[in-house]
Amino acid sequence: MRDWFANIWLSVRCSIIGVVVGVIPGLGGSVVDWIAYGHSVQSTKDKSNFGKGEVRGVIGPESSNNAKEGGGLVPTLLFGIPGSGSMAIFIGAIALLGSGQIEVGPAMLKNNLDITYSIVWLLALANVVGTIICIAASGGIAKLTTIRFALLAPFLFMIISFAACQSCQNLIDLVALFAIGFLSILMRRFDWSRPAFLIGFVLSDPAETYANQALQIAQSRFRRGFEEGLDYIFSPIVIVLIIITVLSVVIGLRQSKNIMAEDDV
Numbered sequence: 001m002r003d004w005f006a007n008i009w010l011s012v013r014c015s016i017i018g019v020v021v022g023v024i025p026g027l028g029g030s031v032v033d034w035i036a037y038g039h040s041v042q043s044t045k046d047k048s049n050f051g052k053g054e055v056r057g058v059i060g061p062e063s064s065n066n067a068k069e070g071g072g073l074v075p076t077l078l079f080g081i082p083g084s085g086s087m088a089i090f091i092g093a094i095a096l097l098g099s100g101q102i103e104v105g106p107a108m109l110k111n112n113l114d115i116t117y118s119i120v121w122l123l124a125l126a127n128v129v130g131t132i133i134c135i136a137a138s139g140g141i142a143k144l145t146t147i148r149f150a151l152l153a154p155f156l157f158m159i160i161s162f163a164a165c166q167s168c169q170n171l172i173d174l175v176a177l178f179a180i181g182f183l184s185i186l187m188r189r190f191d192w193s194r195p196a197f198l199i200g201f202v203l204s205d206p207a208e209t210y211a212n213q214a215l216q217i218a219q220s221r222f223r224r225g226f227e228e229g230l231d232y233i234f235s236p237i238v239i240v241l242i243i244i245t246v247l248s249v250v251i252g253l254r255q256s257k258n259i260m261a262e263d264d265v
Contacts, residue, residue, distance in 0.1 A: 022071025
């Protein structure tokens, strides 16, 4: 708790990151931890302790991980679009318990507003109760770290393999698991960023889909008129996204150069 109070603004910033990423459908749980971890590293002057027990590397990702559930409720309750895998299970549970009478989406806000408020308050209460339980059980949970990895590895491998096959139940999923696992070993060996690969792997499909949609919209606007096409390309949202993208690339390159210079020194 003392460590959290000492880094409370990091927790607030990463919580905001968790909410924003959680609002984006299908994105939250896959990348939010790594994005928050990257922010924790970038916002720390001495980065040498990360990977060796730096508490900021725990506070940041955990703050965003808890906050993403609240953000995931926004597209889930408002539009019926699951914000993450857990929200997809949540929609199925609502349909099952409601016997088809409760439909997640705009109709739920209109006809079942009391249930909507109950869900929001229960999520807040669950975070408080979960925190109390975790603090009380922290001593026993910490003892799990004393178990040798050779004993944990078979169970971890079984769980990971089951998770890889649960959606499609196809042998190709296991092949992909081994291939990506071997690739990650090589990336670790040559000091390449595995979180960056993970984020890119998750975002590649929606990025391609939305890029094609944006291109089709732009083409249709230009067919209607050159000015209408320019209005779409230079709309405020597009300009803001371009600025954010350019700043991210420039800042990332500058930081990488600084890190390389420090390593040379």
